[in-house]
Amino acid sequence: MDAAPDPITPEQFHDADGTDDWRVLYWGAHAFFRTGSYAVGVRFVAAITALDEVVRHEPDIDLRHEGVAVKLISRDIRNLSTRDLDVARRISAVAREHGLAADVEALQVVQTAVASPESADVTPFWQAVLGYVRPNDTHLVDPLRRSSSVFLQPTDAVRPNRGRMHVDVCVPYDLVQARIEAALAAGGHLVDDSEAPDWWTLADAENHKVDVTAWIGRGSVRLEEERPA
16 A cells, blocks of 8 residues: 655645646645537546546546536545645646646635534534535535535524524635625625635625635645545
């Protein structure tokens, strides 16, 4: 069995050469390559899955008419690693060989956060109604990693029977300000920027809140998902 790879931070991933196509968001390094057709996308997927490094690493690959999305994470350490750097560079090289360009603006990861008093155990309900798996005490995830994760956020600030929800939107670090400005121009308002640049809290005209974040400068990607047994 291969030795566990050395973990790296999101910032170290972005600072490394050959990672311009990729952005670290929730739960890994992501890239989206525009193809314009299934046929082109299928050829690209076949080419990258033929790489020995990709076969051993088992990234998540999503084929759509518009393009191919790839997510990298070292599952054995539930974090980014030097292995992810190597695989990212190889996949980008294959994309160039096929004449494909990465579209960073297409990248985002959405998570729903449910806040409730610590005395109210709502996790079993959300796990059952969503058909998700529970990798830890605070998160529920789609077992096939397709849909947004759910973060169960215990807090004493919410009174019983007055639960609250908000949405977390993770976008590339170099696009986060543009996303915030677009939301404000569309009628939103800034609620709290005291945690910036980790995240900004915005709200719509009805005071429904959203945290906009860019996963950069963190110590790890905090991988919350794990493959079910």
